Amino acid sequence: MNGTGTDPAPGTDPGGPDELPVRDELRGKSPYGAPQLDVPVRLNTNENPYPLPEPLVARIAERVADAARSLNRYPDRDAVELRTGLAEYLTRTTGHPVGRAQVWAANGSNEVLQQLLQAFGGPGRTALGFEPSYSMHALIARGTGTGWLSGPRREDFTIDTDAAVRAVTEHRPHVVFVCSPNNPTGTAVDADTVLALYEAAQAARADSGGALVVVDEAYGEFSHGASLLPLIEGRSRLVLSRTMSKAFGAAGLRLGYLAAAPAVVDAVQLVRLPYHLSAVTQATALAALEFTDTLLGYVEQLKAERDRLVAELRAAGCEVTDSDANFVQFGRFTDAHAFWRRLLDEGVLVRDNGVPGWLRVSAGTPAENDAFLDAVRKLMKENAA
Ligand SMILES: *Cc1c(COP(=O)(O)O)cnc(C)c1O
Numbered sequence: 251m252n253g254t255g256t257d258p259a260p261g262t263d264p265g266g267p268d269e270l271p272v273r274d275e276l277r278g279k280s281p282y283g284a285p286q287l288d289v290p291v292r293l294n295t296n297e298n299p300y301p302l303p304e305p306l307v308a309r310i311a312e313r314v315a316d317a318a319r320s321l322n323r324y325p326d327r328d329a330v331e332l333r334t335g336l337a338e339y340l341t342r343t344t345g346h347p348v349g350r351a352q353v354w355a356a357n358g359s360n361e362v363l364q365q366l367l368q369a370f371g372g373p374g375r376t377a378l379g380f381e382p383s384y385s386m387h388a389l390i391a392r393g394t395g396t397g398w399l400s401g402p403r404r405e406d407f408t409i410d411t412d413a414a415v416r417a418v419t420e421h422r423p424h425v426v427f428v429c430s431p432n433n434p435t436g437t438a439v440d441a442d443t444v445l446a447l448y449e450a451a452q453a454a455r456a457d458s459g460g461a462l463v464v465v466d467e468a469y470g471e472f473s474h475g476a477s478l479l480p481l482i483e484g485r486s487r488l489v490l491s492r493t494m495s496k497a498f499g500a501a502g503l504r505l506g507y508l509a510a511a512p513a514v515v516d517a518v519q520l521v522r523l524p525y526h527l528s529a530v531t532q533a534t535a536l537a538a539l540e541f542t543d544t545l546l547g548y549v550e551q552l553k554a555e556r557d558r559l560v561a562e563l564r565a566a567g568c569e570v571t572d573s574d575a576n577f578v579q580f581g582r583f584t585d586a587h588a589f590w591r592r593l594l595d596e597g598v599l600v601r602d603n604g605v606p607g608w609l610r611v612s613a614g615t616p617a618e619n620d621a622f623l624d625a626v627r628k629l630m631k632e633n634a635a
Contacts, residue, residue, distance in 0.1 A: 273395075275392055275395070276392070279392070282385065282386060282389055284601065285599070287594075287599055289594065289597055289598070289599045290597040290598075290621070291597055291598040291599065291614065291618045291621045291622060292599045292614075293598065293599060293600050293601075293611045293612040293613075293614050293618060293619075293622055294599045294600055294601040294610075294611075294612065295501075295601070295612065296433070296469075296496060296575070296576055296577045296612045297495075297496075297499075297501050297612065298496060298497070298498075298499030298500075298501070298548060298552070298576070299552075299612075299613075299614040299615045299618060300499055300548045300551075300615070301499075302499060302500065302538075302541075303541065303544055305541070305544075306537060306538065306540075306541045306544070306545075309537040309540060309541070310533070310534050310537040310538075312537075313533040313534065313536060313537045314530055314533050314534060314537075316533065317529040317530055317532070317533035318530075320529065321529060321530075323529075324524075324525045325525055325527060325528055325529035325532060326529075326532065327524060327525050329355050329527050329532055330350065331532070331536060332355055332527070332532045332535055332536055332539075333350045333353045333354065333355055333507075334350045335535075335536055335539040336353050336355060336507050336539070337349055337350045337352065337353045337509075338539075339539055339542060340353070340479060340492075340509055342542075343471070343477075343542075343546075344476070344477040344479045344480070346477075346479050346480040346483070348479070348509050351512040351515060352482070352509050352510060352511065352512055352515065353507055353508070353509050353515070354507060354508050354510075354514075354515045354518055354519075355505060355506070355507040355527060355535070356505075356506055356507070356522065356526060356527065357504040357505070357506070357526065357527065357531065358493065358495060358504045358505065358506045359466070359468055359491045359492065359493040359495070359506025359507070359508075360386055360390065360506065361504075361506060361526070362491050362506045362507065362508050362518075363386070363387065363390050363464065363466070363491060364390050364393065364394060365518040365521050365522055366425070366462065366464060366489060366491075366508070366514075366518060367390055367391060367394040367396050367425065368394050368518075368521035369517045369518050369520060369521045370424060370425050370462040370517070371391060371394050371395075371396030371424055371425050372394055372395050372396055373395040373396075375396055375397065375424040375425070376396060376397035376398070376399050376421065376422075376423045376424055376425075377391045377396050377397070377398060377399070377423055377424065377425035377426070377427060378398075378399040378400075378401050378417065378418065378421055378423035378425070378426050378427070379398075379399075379400065379401060379426075379427035379428075379429070380400075380401040380402065380403050380409050380414060380427075380428070380429075380432075381400045381401070381403065382403070382407070382434060382435060382603065382604075382605045383427065383429045383432055383433065383434075383435075384427075384429050384432075384433045384434075384466060384468075385603070387427045387429070387466070388400075396424075396425070399417075399421050399423055401414055401417040401418070402414065402417060403435075406571070407432070407435035407437060407571055407579075408437060409428075409439055409443055411442070411443045411446050411447075414443070414446075414447055415446055415447065415450040418447060418450040418451050418454055419450055419453070419454050421454075422454040422455055422461075423451070423454075423461060424455065424461050424462065425461060425462045425463075425464060426447055426451050426461060426462070426463045426464070427464050427466060428443075428444055428447060428463065428464070428465050428466070429465075429466040429468075430444070430465055430466070430467060430470075430473075430478060430574075431467075431469040431470070431472065431473055431573070431574035431575040432575075433468065433469065433575065433577070434577070434579055434601065434603040434605060434608075434610040435571050435579050435605075436571050436572065436573035436574060436575045436577060436578060436579050436610075437571060437572050437573065437574060438473045438474070438475055438574035439465075439478075440475075441478055441481060444463070444465060444478055444481060444488075445481065447463060448463045448481075448485060448487070448488055451463055451487075452487065460487050461487060462487050462489060462514075463487060463488050463489070464489045464491060465478050465481070465488070465489065465490050465491065466491045467479075467490055467491060467492050468491070468492065468493045468495070468496055469496055469497075469574065469575035469576060469577075470492060470497075471496070471497035471546065471549050472496070472497065472549060472552065472553055472556065472574060472575050472576045473574035473575070474574050475574065477490075478490060479509060482509055482510055482511065485511075486510075486511040486513060486514070487511075487514075488510065489508050489509075489510040489514055490508060490509045490510065491506065491507075491508045492506065492507050492508070492509070493505070493506040493507070494506070494507075494535060494538060496576060497545065497546070497549050497576075498538050498545050499545060499548060500534075500535075500538055503531065503534055503535060503538070504531065505531060505534075505535045505538075549576075552576050552613045553576075555613045555614070555615075555616060555619055556573055556575070556576055556577070556578060556613040558619065559573075559578045559611065559613060559619055559622075559623070560572075560573055560578055562623050563578065563580045563623070563626065566623070566626055566627050566630050567630050567634075568580045568581065568582075568626065568630070569581050569582050571608075576612060576613045577601075577610050577611060577612045577613060578610070578611050578613070579605070579608050579609070579610050580608065580609060580610075580611065580626075581607045581608035581609065582607040582608060583607055583608075583609070584607070586602055586605075586606065586607055586608055586609050587602050589609060589629065590602040590609055592629050593609075593622075593625055593626070593629065596625035596628070596629070597621070597625075598621060598622050598625045600612075600622070
């Protein structure tokens with residue numbers, strides 16, 4: 251309805267999706283929408299602030315030119331060379347051996363997660379995540395017709411293992427999301443918690459083949475602790491999801507991947523679109539993998555800046571959640587959105603994820619972080635005055 255009591259004639263400009271015969275569960279909903287504002291200091295989407303190094307840019311141009319010579323053909327549908335490279339990267343950086351058959355890649359880890367829900371979720375099934383967490387988990391559930399269940403966290407945003415296990419046992423979800431390090435709060439989840447959730451999820455759905463547990467490790471490279479990757483060993487329903495968007499500084503590339511039992515990789519192939527990963531994407535990602543050491547050097551710099559942000563924000567009188575990621579959650583504000591606005595007036599864009607009292611800032615370059623910290627100190631003084 252358009253509010254006037256008369257429907258527009260079929261075929262005339264309808265004015266919005268709600269005027270169209272969209273699925274009921276999409277009616278009145280908003281798309282994912284981090285503001286893309288043009289301000290001097292943008293620390294709102296956890297991007298890597300460092301542009302790719304010039305030698306890598308040159309190598310991308312070379313590999314893409316090579317790929318361009320065969321663009322008349324469909325790309326390697328199974329992305330064999332790329333998956334081999336990603337398996338080697340995981341093996342080398344985690345010390346846990348992973349083979350190509352255990353790795354799958356797609357256009358961003360969001361697409362990986364969507365494929366997982368297309369294969370393991372869907373109408374009549376449910377997925378459970380512990381909120382606040384990455385909002386796309388719930389949005390992808392909605393998009394794939396999967397029911398969404400919100401599991402609990404403690405006041406300090408860590409997962410209370412007993413409470414979490416109770417939620418899984420009670421709701422019997424088909425898919426469980428564990429985001430570690432968690433976005434937007436920043437803290438990593440320990441292996442014991444993931445194992446307890448895995449056992450509970452399998453027990454709860456023992457009559458129907460178990461449940462999939464997805465560990466979203468988009469920020470894994472930034473963590474103080476080790477990757478949870480070794481947990482996939484002998485656990486055929488545990489999936490680890492990763493991305494080149496954060497640690498590799500390549501959000502624009504759109505390349506995410508998973509590691510799991512080969513049977514999980516076979517399952518997502520049932521739902522992936524054929525040739526979903528373009529030859530240009532595969533060539534670019536392969537070039538990036540050649541520069542792993544350089545890119546992980548930036549990760550070390552960002553970790554140091556992240557730790558500095560935590561310390562300086564605490565010194566400025568803010569509460570800060572422990573961070574294993576390339577961002578920091580800080581508060582507590584009686585009106586977080588008002589503080590967000592005032593930071594924006596100072597030329598600094600951070601993220602209001604809608605967690606009451608809290609905001610999130612991505613670690614930027616030292617100069618960007620200084621500008622952010624100066625603005626916070628100024629506003630905190632004004633608040634105190
Ligand atoms: C940024 C982010 C992703 C990455 O999504 P891509 O599609 O790979 O860019 C996935 N999970 C979490 C928790 C994130 O914060």
